[in-house]
Amino acid sequence: MAREPVFQSNAPQDPIPSKGPAEKPLLDSSFSPDADLFDEQLRPKRLDQVVGQRKVVNLIRIMLDACKKRGDTLGHLLLDGPPGIGKTTLATVIPQELGVELQIAAGPAITAPKDLLPYLTNASHGSVLFIDEIHRLPPAVEEFLYPAMEDFRVDIALGDGLNARTINMQLKPFTVIGATTRAGMLTAPLRDRFPYREHLDFYETEDLTEIVRRNAKKLRTSISTEAAMEIARRSQGTPRKANNLLMRTRDFATLQDANGEITDAIAKEALHMLEIDGLGLERQDRRYMETLYNVFAGGPAGLSSLAHSMSVPPDTLEDDVEPFLLRTGLIQRTPRGRVLTANGYEHLGKAYPLAGTQAVFPSNQKKLF
């Protein structure tokens, strides 16, 4: 029998139970910027509201049912995938389904074991501790986390030199859900502590269309089927981008349509003005490809050289820009660096260099345009 969540957010629109030992929970919409608030408003609250990712959702359902049947604590779960794909959504839905508490911690904010300790000692029996960007935990924090995950115990070192001693503190059994955009950056010992690991991939257009339609309804905005599909098609397979485009097109509709409906024509005009192209590429994505073409003659170019030329942090390029360009075959990552593919040249409207002057790509590469 599911227990009621103990912590309830004060925000009326945000029934997700969230609490961290810090003064304000990280997902408290009262101090989040607009985009985060929007995310929270539209985030599914239960597993049956999660659209797409069927394989992962089915596996999570099995995990949850088995855990409830046995009356156990859920095993630790690692979710990886590009930003805005649903990692936080699943991590917040799981404790709702189990009726247990949720604490949310951000990897980059935990710089030393003392930052993690309150989360561990506050964890109630069976509760979930969600650690976002878990690959950013420093090694000392990771090591502190190992016994907590394995034996529900922390080892606290007191004093130093001859007076040094370690005390062990027993914790209540709890579940860590880790989220990462870079599964490859996780150390093997940390990865091995997660018996469950799931990868979230980009969404199909149909699933994104469904997300856009549901979210328009939540926002009490009517949207034509064609407009929902157009937004979905240009959202790079990513629900957060679909939500953002919905928010932006809704502004256009408010001003241009007497009923505020997002029609096909309004959606197309809005997406044109927002400079989202037919493939869903944004200005930054095109700038990346243009830099690769103009500055590096189509590549190969190292990530840091590209980042330097664009004055953008390498992490931003690797996390936010490259995954979709790679997935659509517009660029390739080779041992010598990033290169524009034939599809990439075509998308930029440039002639593909003759053989011998450019890296050769598989001839069966998917035609996109």
Ligand code: ADP
């Ligand atoms: P991540 O943690 O991977 O960066 P989020 O879980 O925060 O991504 O997702 C961003 C937003 O996208 C959520 O607020 C939610 O509105 C929407 N979203 C993500 N995944 C789904 C899904 N499977 N079904 C419906 N909406 C989703």
